[in-house]
Amino acid sequence: MPAIVDAVVAQVLRLEVSLHHARARLAAGTDGEALHDLRIGLRRLRSLLKPLRGRDSVSALERAAAAVGQLTTPVRDLEVLVGELRRRGLHEAAERREARLATRYGEILHSSELAQLFACLDSWPADWRRAERGGELRRLARLLDRRLDKQRGRLLDALANLQHDPHRIRLLVKRNRYAADAYPHHSPLSRRARAALKTVQSALGDWHDRYQWCLRASREADLQPLRQPWQAQAVAALQQAEDRMLVLAGELLRTPRRHASSPRRL
Structure with a gap:
């Protein structure tokens, strides 16, 4: 089996672990970087998949990652704004917006988009191996x-x-x-x-x-x-x-x- 085929599988598995970890941190509210790290993992996953486009084994996972990226963008933008307001000492304005974040985090964690992403990640290695056995990755x-x-x-x-x-x-x-x-x-x-x-x-x-x-x-x-x-x-x-x-x-x-x-x- 070509080394590059194995290398892609290994990278997707590492990214899956990091995405699970970020999701757990977001759910527990342990730190303010969980959503950011989730989005970095998504960006890395999408960048890994983009050059592989055109294969059925890639398309579903790519669409799922894009959907979660779109869902989380406005929430991350709000996080960054809250940080800026706090740096400027505008704590009341920051707190009004920060109060919305817990609700938005819950919407992400219970979203069909996030559930679909992890379902696709679970099935992806088997799909990729089938593509390899079928000669699609020669x-x-x-x-x-x-x-x-x-x-x-x-x-x-x-x-x-x-x-x-x-x-x-x-x-x-x-x-x-x-x-x-x-x-x-x-x-x-x-x-x-x-x-x-x-x-x-x-x-x-x-x-x-x-x-x-x-x-x-x-x-x-x-x-x-x-x-x-x-x-x-x-x-x-x-x-x-x-x-x-x-x-x-x-x-x-x-x-x-x-x-x-x-x-x-x-």
Whole structure:
């Protein structure tokens, strides 16, 4: 059996354990990072599965992970906002929003989406092994090489677009970073490129938080006084991200694209 087939199974099993652990912590209320860790596990799982798309053994698990990601996004956004309000000493505003979190956690824990995810995780190894016995995974290594290279190319194309969308760049950065972690021997990214991905993701994360807070401030009266400072911080964070994107683009260009049809200029 090819080593890569076993390696994918091992990674999914490790992620399943980490997701169970995060769920248990969320249920017990032991710490404030349980939901965050659950979402990191989901992102890693989805990044592991994305290059394997097109197989029945992958599709159901990928859909289940995406559904839980969508369900938990607004709750995580609320968590981050509560932390920001507490840092600013706005404890009353923080407590009003924090009171909603226990209810939202319960909704996640008892959701059909989370139940479906763990059901899919339970059945996935057997489905994957059937696909291997059926000959579907014979060229898996070659497929990973090609798809991870194309994924890098999509990020490079997005960075080259002068009108690029920071939301799309953020998604592509995370996708490339976690795919490189999942498939280090198949990723075309150098260590320097992977480090650059991390710094861009951090800067875009800072921008995204403030962008979301500004949207909330336009709807929630008690946040209105914070809108202007958040806007200023968002502008600064986006500029920092743009500077780091230039470094990232340079690192991505250092490795020739395997399937490039023409050179790109940034």
